[in-house]
Amino acid sequence: xxxxxxxxxxxxVQGITxxxxxxxxxxxxxxxxxxxxxxxxxxxxxxxxxxxxxNSVAEAVRKTGANTSVIFVPAKFAPNAIYEAIDAGIELIxxxxxxxxxxxxxxxxxxxxxxKCRLIGPNSPGLVSPGETKVGILPGHIFKKGNIGVISRSxxxxxxxxxxxxxxxxxxxxxxxxxxxxxxxxxxxxxxxxFAQDPETEAVVIVGEIGGRDEQDAAEYIxxxxxxxxxxxxxxxxxxxxKRMGHAGAIISGTAGTAAEKIKAFESAGIKVGETPAxxxxxIKSTLK
Amino acid sequence: xxxxxxxxxxFFKKYGIPVPKEKVCFSLDEIISTAKEIGLPCVIKAQVxxxxxxxxxxxxxxxxxxxxxxxxxxxLGMDIKGLKVKKVLVSEAVDIASEAYLGIIIDRNEKKIxxxxxxxxxxxxxxxxxxxxxxxxxxxxxxxxxxxxxxAREIGLFLYGNTKNAFDCAAIALQLYxxxxxxxxxxxxxxxxxxxSSGNLIALDAKINFDDNALYRHPxxxxxxxxxxxxxxxxxAREKDLSYVKLNGNIGCVVNGAGLAxxxxxxxxxxxxxxxxxxxxxxxxxxxxxxxALEILLRDRNVKVIFFNIFGGITxxxxxxxxxxxxxxxxxxxxxIVARLTGTNEDKAREILKEAGLIFAKTMDEGASKxxxxxxxx
Numbered sequence: 113x114x115x116x117x118x119x120x121x122x123x124x125v126q127g128i129t130x131x132x133x134x135x136x137x138x139x140x141x142x143x144x145x146x147x148x149x150x151x152x153x154x155x156x157x158x159x160x161x162x163x164x165x166x167n168s169v170a171e172a173v174r175k176t177g178a179n180t181s182v183i184f185v186p187a188k189f190a191p192n193a194i195y196e197a198i199d200a201g202i203e204l205i206x207x208x209x210x211x212x213x214x215x216x217x218x219x220x221x222x223x224x225x226x227x228k229c230r231l232i233g234p235n236s237p238g239l240v241s242p243g244e245t246k247v248g249i250l251p252g253h254i255f256k257k258g259n260i261g262v263i264s265r266s267x268x269x270x271x272x273x274x275x276x277x278x279x280x281x282x283x284x285x286x287x288x289x290x291x292x293x294x295x296x297x298x299x300x301x302x303x304x305x306x307f308a309q310d311p312e313t314e315a316v317v318i319v320g321e322i323g324g325r326d327e328q329d330a331a332e333y334i335x336x337x338x339x340x341x342x343x344x345x346x347x348x349x350x351x352x353x354x355k356r357m358g359h360a361g362a363i364i365s366g367t368a369g370t371a372a373e374k375i376k377a378f379e380s381a382g383i384k385v386g387e388t389p390a391x392x393x394x395x396i397k398s399t400l401k
Numbered sequence: 402x403x404x405x406x407x408x409x410x411x412f413f414k415k416y417g418i419p420v421p422k423e424k425v426c427f428s429l430d431e432i433i434s435t436a437k438e439i440g441l442p443c444v445i446k447a448q449v450x451x452x453x454x455x456x457x458x459x460x461x462x463x464x465x466x467x468x469x470x471x472x473x474x475x476x477l478g479m480d481i482k483g484l485k486v487k488k489v490l491v492s493e494a495v496d497i498a499s500e501a502y503l504g505i506i507i508d509r510n511e512k513k514i515x516x517x518x519x520x521x522x523x524x525x526x527x528x529x530x531x532x533x534x535x536x537x538x539x540x541x542x543x544x545x546x547x548x549x550x551x552x553a554r555e556i557g558l559f560l561y562g563n564t565k566n567a568f569d570c571a572a573i574a575l576q577l578y579x580x581x582x583x584x585x586x587x588x589x590x591x592x593x594x595x596x597x598s599s600g601n602l603i604a605l606d607a608k609i610n611f612d613d614n615a616l617y618r619h620p621x622x623x624x625x626x627x628x629x630x631x632x633x634x635x636x637x638a639r640e641k642d643l644s645y646v647k648l649n650g651n652i653g654c655v656v657n658g659a660g661l662a663x664x665x666x667x668x669x670x671x672x673x674x675x676x677x678x679x680x681x682x683x684x685x686x687x688x689x690x691x692x693x694a695l696e697i698l699l700r701d702r703n704v705k706v707i708f709f710n711i712f713g714g715i716t717x718x719x720x721x722x723x724x725x726x727x728x729x730x731x732x733x734x735x736x737x738i739v740a741r742l743t744g745t746n747e748d749k750a751r752e753i754l755k756e757a758g759l760i761f762a763k764t765m766d767e768g769a770s771k772x773x774x775x776x777x778x779x
Contacts, residue, residue, distance in 0.1 A: 211614045271714055271744075350667050351666070360613065
């Protein structure tokens with residue numbers, strides 16, 4: 113089994129005619145994802161990689177039964193793309209776009225309230241349930257079907273850690289990139305709740321980084337409620353304060369949000385923390401054996 | 402993006418938030434004439450974008466013309482945490498009856514905009530939040546309706562026992578919220594907000610940070626950027642669409658992706674080295690971007706060894722390899738380069754770089770270790 117996305121995922125790509133949208137549509141199709149529709153207002157009636165393009169998400173849902181959307185539109189237009197997907201009844205929205213103003217995200221989150229819709233991201237690399245489907249830009253070849261759930265605020269660092277896990281012979285149930293922005297739709301805790309209910313997920317890896325206190329909250333939740341083994345990694349031990357480290361959310365404000373406090377929170381919750389990405393995979397292997 | 406106190410005060414004036422009589426000065430002559438205009442005693446405040454100006458001697462009260470000259474010449478040109486003071490704010494000295502804190506940030510956990518107040522002024526709010534969170538009073542703005550008036554009054558009544566100050570404070574809070582929203586701030590702080598001897602509220606200090614993601618729709622704010630207070634390489638990197646932060650070590654890192662870039666710095670440190678920088682060349686990186694990255698890296702004279710750590714996904718290793726070759730042609734690169742290129746088209750990359758004299762590594766652990774070894778041999 114897996115969480116959030118699986119073989120029944122019917123995907124609509126918002127911004128399918130753009131450079132990134134069309135490239136990753138091909139990559140997702142190659143992985144086996146059911147990409148059923150694309151949307152670019154004004155390009156309805158055309159095709160990209162054999163996928164029909166519609167003028168609106170609502171039309172795409174009506175004609176193809178799409179239930180999940182992935183957003184590749186530029187940051188300026190991304191909030192509207194999210195609103196459109198919510199209104200069209202999409203159940204899961206995955207926003208890849210990076211650079212959305214934070215204040216716009218505050219409004220998006222408010223609009224999502226009480227709707228039957230989950231948002232992953234923005235600034236997310238997407239998610240993969242190996243052997244079933246891939247939604248987003250993660251490189252498919254590094255994943256292997258298995259029992260480890262992975263949740264991460266980052267892209268390439270996740271690939272690095274997943275690659276190590278796969279090389280030790282273990283696989284993943286679902287790997288989720290929750291996004292590197294300060295305000296995101298789905299946080300570590302939300303994913304942990306889903307992994308808790310997934311019988312095939314035996315253990316979870318949390319890849320965190322400096323900034324905010326999402327890791328600390330996840331640690332508290334795990335201490336109280338989460339029974340499966342959890343492993344962790346925190347990036348940014350050498351990051352200076354008050355400097356944005358690439359991701360909009362990766363910033364130590366004054367003395368808050370440091371790697372040290374997150375590692376401490378993890379350890380006090382019984383989470384085994386790897387000092388390096390390679391160590392994370394070793395820890396998993398030695399614990400689960 | 403950060404701006405200076407005097408620039409933040411200009412925003413305050415525009416939004417009707419009361420500030421002391423004051424003026425920014427660029428020379429000693431200007432300081433002297435401004436002090437005359439404003440009257441003595443006056444406060445001379447260094448305009449640098451770091452905390453702890455007061456402790457570093459960058460804020461002084463001058464009671465006489467002689468002191469204006471002495472302090473003016475001391476502060477102008479002084480070094481505060483590596484930043485040279487090039488402008489000072491000359492401000493009327495306010496008789497302070499009480500001090501408080503009023504600030505707005507985005508609460509990442511609640512995913513809302515939060516207004517925070519504290520009865521102590523001049524504090525570092527993150528520190529208070531940690532030491533005694535109960536001292537901070539919070540009200541949230543409605544994401545769609547904004548800061549409601551009764552919420553603003555709630556904050557005012559928390560801070561002040563008399564209704565005049567409380568309601569003046571509520572008005573200031575509402576204006577500060579408008580400023581925050583209309584300009585895409587990420588922080589707007591009045592610290593301290595004081596009551597003067599006549600019982601009026603005045604914003605004695607001002608701090609505003611802006612959301613980098615929203616600068617595209619505020620060219621007038623981008624234009625306020627003080628380029629002299631920022632690291633030259635960081636500015637250059639931003640222009641080239643690269644994410645770069647200078648550190649103090651000697652192993653230059655070039656990485657794709659922010660998380661991996663941080664993890665690479667940490668790994669260098671883990672093996673006993675010192676990273677020279679954070680550098681993320683981004684997702685779909687062209688050879689041109691790689692060349693630009695190397696150019697910026699080499700401007701840092703401390704860099705003795707270069708470490709490429711690329712996990713190819715969307716980033717193609719052959720693009721990175723071509724960029725390295727291109728850079729070697731046009732730049733005089735004397736430093737050894739350790740390259741860990743894995744993933745998409747890694748074989749092609751090795752072929753391209755066969756004759757380039759690089760040191761290859763299979764894993765990032767091996768790459769970091771090799772870079773440190775090389776450093777020892779230099």
